Amino acid sequence: MSLNNCYHCGADSSKKPIKFNDKIFCCNGCKTVYEILNANELNCYYDLESTPGTIPKDIKGKYNYLENIEIIEKLLEFSDGETSVIELYIPNIHCSSCIWVLENLSKLNDGVTMSMVNFPEKSLRITFKNERTNLKNIVELITSIGYEPYISLDDADSKRQKVDKTLIYQLSIAAFCFGNIMLLSFPEYFEADEFWLEKYKYLFRWLMFIMAVPVVIYSAKDYFISAYKGLKHKMLNIDVPIALGISVLFLRSSYEIIFDLGSGFFDSLTGLVFFLLLGRYFQQKTYNFLSFERDYKSYFPIAVTIINNEKESTIPVKEVKKGDRLLIRNEELIPVDGILINGNAAIDYSFVTGESIPVSKKSGDKLFAGGKQTSGAIEMEVISSISQSYLTQLWSNDVFNDSSGLTIKNITDRISKYFTIAILSIAVIAGIFWYNFNPSMAFNVVTSVLIIACPCALALSAPFALGNMLRIFGYKKFYLKNAETIESISKVNTIIFDKTGTITSNDKTQISYKGETLTIEEKKGLKNVLRASNHPLSRSLYNFLNELSLNEDPSMFNEVLGKGIEASINNVSYKLGSANFIGIEVTKINETAIYIQIDGKFKGGYIFKNTYREEAKEVFNELSKNYKLVILSGDNDGEKDSLELLLPKNSSLNFNQKPEDKLSFIKKLQESGDKVMMIGDGLNDAGALAQSNVGIAISEDVNVFSPACDAILDAKLFNSLPKFLSLSNKTIKIIKASFILSLGYNIIGMYFALNGLLTPVVAAILMPLSSISIVVFVTVLTNLVARKL
Template sequence: MEPHRARNNETTTTTRMAEALDPLRLAGAGTGGESVASAGWGAAVPATDAAREDLAPEPCRHCGEPCAGGGFRSGGHPFCCLGCQTVYSLLQEGGLTDFYRMGERPGRRASEAHAGRWAYLDDPAVARRLLDFEDGKLARVTFHIPSIHCVACVWLLEQLFRLHSGVGSSRVNFPRREVAITYAPGQIRLSELAALLDRVGYAPELTLAELDRAKPAPVRKLGLQIAVAGFAFGNVMLFSLPQYMGLDAYSGPRFRTLFGFLSLILTLPVLIFSASDYWRSAWASLRQRVLTLDVPIAAGLAALYAQSLWEVLSGHGEGYFDSLAGLVFFLLCGRAFQQKTHDRLGFDRDYRGFFPLAVVRRTAAGDESIAISKVQTGDRLVVRSGELIPADARLLAGDGCVDYSFVTGESDPVARAPGDHLYAGGRQVGGAIEVETVKPVSQSYLTSLWNDEAFRKNRDNTFETLTNRYSRRFTLAVVVISFGALAAWSLAGDPVRGLKAFTSVLIVACPCALALAAPFTLGTAQRLLARFGAFVRNGQVIETLARVDTLAFDKTGTLTAADSAGVRFDGAPLSPAQESRIAALCRQSTHPHARRLVRHLGAAGEGIPVTGFREVAGQGISAGVNGRLVVLGSRAWLAAGGVVISESPTPGSRVHVAEDGVYLGVMLLENRVRPNVDRLLVELGRNYELALLSGDHAHERERFAGWFGKSAALHFNQSPQEKLAFVRALQADGHCVAMVGDGLNDAGALRQGDVGVAVVEGVGKFSPASDVILDAARVTGLGRILDFSQRSVRIVRAGFLVSGSYNLIGVSIAAAGILSPLICAILMPLSSVTVVVFAMAATRLAASRSGLLSPASEAPRATSMPRS
């Protein structure tokens, strides 16, 4: 343990400050890309040198935060903390101060890097899995850096070579928030490179999932397939035009044959390369005895090519090559339109995306940073403030104050004493603690949830789409009509014409427009939803959203916002002097309650010296402030100080306040419900069955019961397994369930639900595997999203109707045996274009009807999300 963390010691402001400047602690606070933990501290840090000036808060030169309490000065610029000042001087040395001219506040609040934090990257096994390329002299690595957010970030990261001679070049991929760096391993080690990034405020995010993830091969095939089809389509159309316009009377039959053969050759790569996915998919669905839409498409393509081949080789005509190439081209365009995905939004993350890549192990030889995969049972680990407990463990030393909100949904951090059992996934929010692991990482309480069968089913490869349900009937109709035409003409004594009618029906019924209706509607819907702040995994999710009849909500982090907890004071109003004394005392503690109070009280109490600070974990804090003894904490803590409180305890988090032995009142810390949640629930209650699944205790039952209505099931103290089981039971009753949650404790229910909606506070934050990722500011727009999904599905159905009527016209022409390439060449693109225009326009209209496009009352936070 760090010696100065010992309890009950007499501390003055100076020694407190030394602790705050301890790089270890600040590094801990910065872990996970959040600087929340340091927010309270940074403001309270007075400078060690004479540079400190007591001025009105100026914006920090680097990060733009107000430099409360004076901060630092260097070169005439104010800085809020040592970290920011370090970044500035580093950039100044490298001649990169242009960085500050590029944006309002381009910098991210920096944290002093803990020198050993990245040491595990030098482990050859870890390095090998991270590096894209290495040849001894040069190496290339790609880091994911969630803090990349503006032009200045891109510029600074691409100028990295000016900060260290070992860095060759770096290239940023902004949408993916990645930087690829080429460096010389002889001059800079991987750990030093990561530390350099960390020092300038761009700490790479390295999680276990990152390491296990196979580098995805870039998807380039579809683009090439479209290019080949488009190339053939354009050229073949030119060769077909003379005949369509009757010009071959002038050019003669020689050219007709030449054009026919040219078209035949040009269409061959379309058939083999561009349409290859349709052959494969049709074959796969036939083998599984399912009629998907790809079956009639493949049949149509085959009929088109066979008919054209016969016409050209026998010299009867030119064939339908232009229609064939055009068909494939349109189909692939539809596919590309829907395939646009939100690259960096992890829809499939499991607990490994939540865990850090390395932990600090304490050995006889000292502390070392090791990869989390190497943690063994019995290891002694150091978990600093803001860090995760990676495996089930026993607390050895230090005051545990563990925030399980992400794992269990419990909103208040719990105090743990040495000897207590700690579950993996909790976040330590007090000082540093030392723990001994009792289970391997992969077998802890948290990770055992992933053994449920709900995680084994593959959600993406289902044939149960809207299109496929229609295509079954459609395919049957096509088969019946084509064989009927063949039989009818044969009976009438004209089997040649019958054969032509047979292929013609297959050709003209090729469901191009039908295949385009869903991709273009749902693709447009996906884009509009993304602009709204709801990111759906794929178009099929929208179909499921439209079927949902039951909504299950998590409470903590979903309906309530954990960070913006409100504070209410119950007692005689406090004077400003009293408030600043309380704030000054709270500033000395790292306890989350104290930090909440500091945030609540704002700038009060800055710079007031505190003497005789005492803190007892799980009890409270006390100190002399401006000559008065201020005591904050539990009833027992105040009672120990001679203040007896008579009132009966009501549930919730509370901090009692006493001054000089006089009871002042109690600070009530409430989890604030997101704005308009009450309205949302009442509104949804009219059309949906609602349920609440909370891991928290039931003290807020009354409040939520009013909003959820009488019939809703409210369940508290739910374990992750119980949540999953509840959703499963609802489904067994025939309900289509959407689960809305945010934490790992919801992971099972999100996965089991027909639709899992994960609520995130910002991009780059971890969210469990889900189908929809919803910006927290848009939770109240859930009703609009569901409404829009239903409208979108109706539009898809209408699109089917439109394309169906075109098919009806085409098929009646074909069955009569009078189909010509010209009719085909007009009908096919016309139907496709109509359906596409209809789908896109109607979806946009539906979005504005659902209120998705109207400027909402909430500020659109979605701008920080990657645009689709």
């Protein structure tokens, strides 16, 4: 850490350092956090990790809605009037210092009796006394030390459903019974004739039977249910042969011990169920801190400030009616479509369109829901209710209500169809043969065939391969909703990119100057003028100009909202702003620019352009080898030429695509048989992401905003996209290879079965051996191919 970095957040603070207590801070926000922590003897925060902090946001008034009882009730997890418990999701939690300071909240607010961090979920659970503090105070407190919670009613509702632990119970019962049955059946493996073994074998056998019952009835019940459902829909999914195998194993084993014919196959049975469930458990990786199912409700604020007869009050956002007057503060989202009444509106529509440059609006202009106000407070009048606003209408589309679970046909199920038919016919033929040859053996052989053919290894390879890949991807910051997504990715043949925010990056804006060259003096003056302005464009131009500003205040300064600035310094007059403010004609209307006039003479303009991601060209070239590429952009075709340079020749470009157009474009491609992957960000891509076979949301900040999708990719890793895709393809190849391996085991087993040689010992060796070797095979191979990542 260099000496010039902020003591709190680590940002470079050499420009304008603030000194306090011999420490350097980049801004007042960071300094305040330090002061708060220092005053409460919590400065150990800085000893645990260096520069652990984040810059706190200015939130004046933002959380006023937390005084509304209705809202509080919905958010609280528990409340008995005296004590309340709330769980908050805090995206900023990132290191052990965070855990430490958040768990010591009681030192900052004595109403807090307990606070507990769940690091993997990035959540904080706070217990507090209603007498001594309230929710608003707590939220404002943690925000003031840089841990702003992300509060949304929608997320709060969905969190109530606790994680389903049934699988863990099923797995642990299977493991418990499997282990004990293995021990109990050990004597029988060696067929020892010792007297006491003979004497007690009935006890052992019945104990095994008792322990096998819960495994079949409880642990394996999902396989029976799924097989039944599959058969009802006339589908032979992988669970059909599994259920068949399990029931035959159980019935034959019970038959054997009841009629004292042998010891049965209870060890193989429970082992089988145990391995199957283990595979399921392995595949069931979830990223608790990410939400893949967000709809518009979780984007919008919970409550808004409404102005009624000059009085401000907070109401839940769904109660907003047409004609209401809303107060939107700095950094707040506009929840509904409306008309701007007054205030300096600079709306950042990056959630909606991906475009990060704020749009200036003047009073009377229409504001669309989803935009974020970035300069001061504004007042607006609502013109439609939430459900009718432009953006939310998209969500009424059918793609968001599609909940067909059974139609997904995965690779295992496709194979299992042929597999089931094959083993059933082998069993029947073998049964007929043996019935004619040696009738007493027929039952034995038929059941043996069904037992040995139980596709345990077949059912294991996909879960372990996909589950392991899911973990590897997650580790590399490519988060998938579930393991099946890998399979869908491998089938894709067309990739559609959204332009803004996806192939252009949000945070870096390229500024270029066109026109008569400015002298250094002029630039200095310009910078000085810009310093006084708060407009976002002015701020980014101010940072762009390298010259030092003059140390003089303008003698005259006048900012016309939404238009530009007039100022004069040292008798030089400056006029900068939009084209019609300067009074010039522009040829390209689609550009965002600040035009400059000095001493009444037009000089030129600074043009703001989104930069394409540096790696975009290579990524496109790499992908075009295997995929059809399409660009769907909501923007005008102003950047068509530069895009064509980036893209390989055979890709198509489509501009002026509204959200509905994107959706129907994908639908059309799918009808012609293409498997489509959509890569986009922003709310306007949500429909397209849901419609496509695989929807990947690119996000600069994975923790906070991403629309409903199948996968979330950290924007910094855009260049790894081809690698992720080829890895998915390789995973499927590995699965196919392991299928061949497991079929090999089945053929060996079939030899024993058809010859009537399947003894419990053979089954007990062959079945776990095939399962374990398949698991090892796929895990090792997936790790090997992922090493290149």
